[in-house]
Amino acid sequence: MADKPIAAPLPADLPENWQAGQIVAPTGEEVNLSHQHGYNYLMEMVNKAQRGVNAVNEAFESVSGKRTCRYVVGTSTAGWTEADCDFLCDGTNDDVWIRFALSSMKDTGGVLVLLDGVYHISGYITIPEGCILRGCGNKTVLLRKTDAGYNGYFNVNAMIFMDVSKDNSKNLIIGNIFDSTDSIKLGAYTEGWFIMGNQLSTVTDQGTNNIIRFNSNDTSSGGGTVAGVTRFNGRQGAVLPQSGDYTAAMVGAIPASQVQAVQALTQAEYDALGTKSASTLYLIKE
Numbered sequence: 001m002a003d004k005p006i007a008a009p010l011p012a013d014l015p016e017n018w019q020a021g022q023i024v025a026p027t028g029e030e031v032n033l034s035h036q037h038g039y040n041y042l043m044e045m046v047n048k049a050q051r052g053v054n055a056v057n058e059a060f061e062s063v064s065g066k067r068t069c070r071y072v073v074g075t076s077t078a079g080w081t082e083a084d085c086d087f088l089c090d091g092t093n094d095d096v097w098i099r100f101a102l103s104s105m106k107d108t109g110g111v112l113v114l115l116d117g118v119y120h121i122s123g124y125i126t127i128p129e130g131c132i133l134r135g136c137g138n139k140t141v142l143l144r145k146t147d148a149g150y151n152g153y154f155n156v157n158a159m160i161f162m163d164v165s166k167d168n169s170k171n172l173i174i175g176n177i178f179d180s181t182d183s184i185k186l187g188a189y190t191e192g193w194f195i196m197g198n199q200l201s202t203v204t205d206q207g208t209n210n211i212i213r214f215n216s217n218d219t220s221s222g223g224g225t226v227a228g229v230t231r232f233n234g235r236q237g238a239v240l241p242q243s244g245d246y247t248a249a250m251v252g253a254i255p256a257s258q259v260q261a262v263q264a265l266t267q268a269e270y271d272a273l274g275t276k277s278a279s280t281l282y283l284i285k286e
């Protein structure tokens with residue numbers, strides 16, 4: 001949050017109890033009135049108010065409006081400057097700045113936005129729990145460094161991990177475009193990942209309970225010409241949900257052991273609630 005342009009509040013103590021016949025003097029004391037009744041004090045407060053208005057006016061130049069994410073990363077190769085973002089890459093080992101920005105969010109969580117541009121990635125990027133890395137669709141391009149140079153790419157549209165072989169669980173990879181024949185690798189320590197809506201070739205899944213959905217036009221070995229979940233909870237093929245596949249926490253619901261009250265409301269009544277109890281199960285009536 002930006003600093004206040006007026007550091008100290010104005011006293012707002014000019015007298016409003018003037019009476020007929022009272023004398024205005026440079027100081028209030030010389031006519032047996034309070035200090036605030038003095039003409040000089042009045043002018044001092046007027047000048048402070050004017051300086052305050054000027055400070056507010058000048059401060060607007062640095063106000064960017066409400067933030068919709070925790071941090072913004074840009075690259076100077078696309079014309080972005082330090083005034084446009086929190087972290088500025090320069091086209092060399094850009095993953096260093098992206099990792100630094102993500103590590104700054106590990107305690108708070110939130111969204112890290114990559115502005116449009118081409119980012120050169122020479123190392124792994126792992127997103128901390130509770131954090132999202134989001135780009136600008138096909139305008140945000142991450143070039144991966146290989147033995148042949150920076151020739152592999154993917155466009156970042158939603159949450160994306162470059163390295164998912166680490167100990168991560170219950171994350172999403174949604175709506176991204178990959179060019180590599182080995183597009184996504186889910187390592188042995190991944191669990192409960194959900195992959196859908198990506199344009200990619202293959203997914204290598206070495207984890208547990210990961211959900212991989214291929215679109216009908218994907219050429220991947222996992223989907224072919226049929227859309228749907230292909231592997232989940234050790235089941236393969238046309239996987240259908242079963243009891244025990246998900247916990248209440250995984251789908252954002254209240255565990256039964258924590259429900260203390262049940263309340264039936266219309267959607268309008270529910271939306272109008274000022275505070276929603278974490279221990280109440282709300283049922284929406286038709």
